[in-house]
Amino acid sequence: MTINDDQLYIAKVLKGETNAFSFLVEKYKDMVFTLAIKVTRNREEAEEVSQDSFIKAFKSLKSFKGDSKFSTWLYKIAYNNCMDRVKKNARRYNTSGIDEVVENRIQSSDNTMQIIERKERAVLMEECLQELPEDERTIIWLFYYKELNLKELIEVTSYSEANIKVKLHRARKKLLSIVEEKLEPEMINHYGRK
Numbered sequence: 001m002t003i004n005d006d007q008l009y010i011a012k013v014l015k016g017e018t019n020a021f022s023f024l025v026e027k028y029k030d031m032v033f034t035l036a037i038k039v040t041r042n043r044e045e046a047e048e049v050s051q052d053s054f055i056k057a058f059k060s061l062k063s064f065k066g067d068s069k070f071s072t073w074l075y076k077i078a079y080n081n082c083m084d085r086v087k088k089n090a091r092r093y094n095t096s097g098i099d100e101v102v103e104n105r106i107q108s109s110d111n112t113m114q115i116i117e118r119k120e121r122a123v124l125m126e127e128c129l130q131e132l133p134e135d136e137r138t139i140i141w142l143f144y145y146k147e148l149n150l151k152e153l154i155e156v157t158s159y160s161e162a163n164i165k166v167k168l169h170r171a172r173k174k175l176l177s178i179v180e181e182k183l184e185p186e187m188i189n190h191y192g193r194k
Helices: 003-014 018-040 043-063 070-088 109-130 134-145 150-157 161-191
Strands: none
Touching: 003 018, 003 043, 003 070, 018 043, 018 070, 018 134, 043 070, 070 134, 070 150, 109 134, 109 161, 134 150, 134 161, 150 161
């Protein structure tokens, strides 16, 4: 499926074939939900945000000009919905169940330790990311995990290029500080004191 497929289905929806929108929902539902769960850190909130995002996208589809990819435009809608939801709910979100990991079968005992260490590092990094403010955590996640470029980040967040660069720089510095703070106790626990 390509961007041209998106345009084809968008054109169908705009011509009145509303069922064609289900193609776009199916194609991007995981992307939107993943963003929502990363920002809200609550499965039910993420499901509601995802649904709201697709409803808004459907209602606003005629305003999509095609200057950017449809996925970027949809990310922006989902991001704004997430941030609105986070602002509206000032309470701390429940993080249980976010990182449910499906265990892979391990075929060789030689790589078992590598897999375990990689998972431990991923869990540690996720814990560190959770300590960042929502907007910085989301920008880091979109930039590094979803590999959005600066232009796409600007479109999604509506921040200026300078603001995105500053936020990205500050978020990296904060994340490094958090990682260093957490890493030292982890290393001491893992290797013991000398």
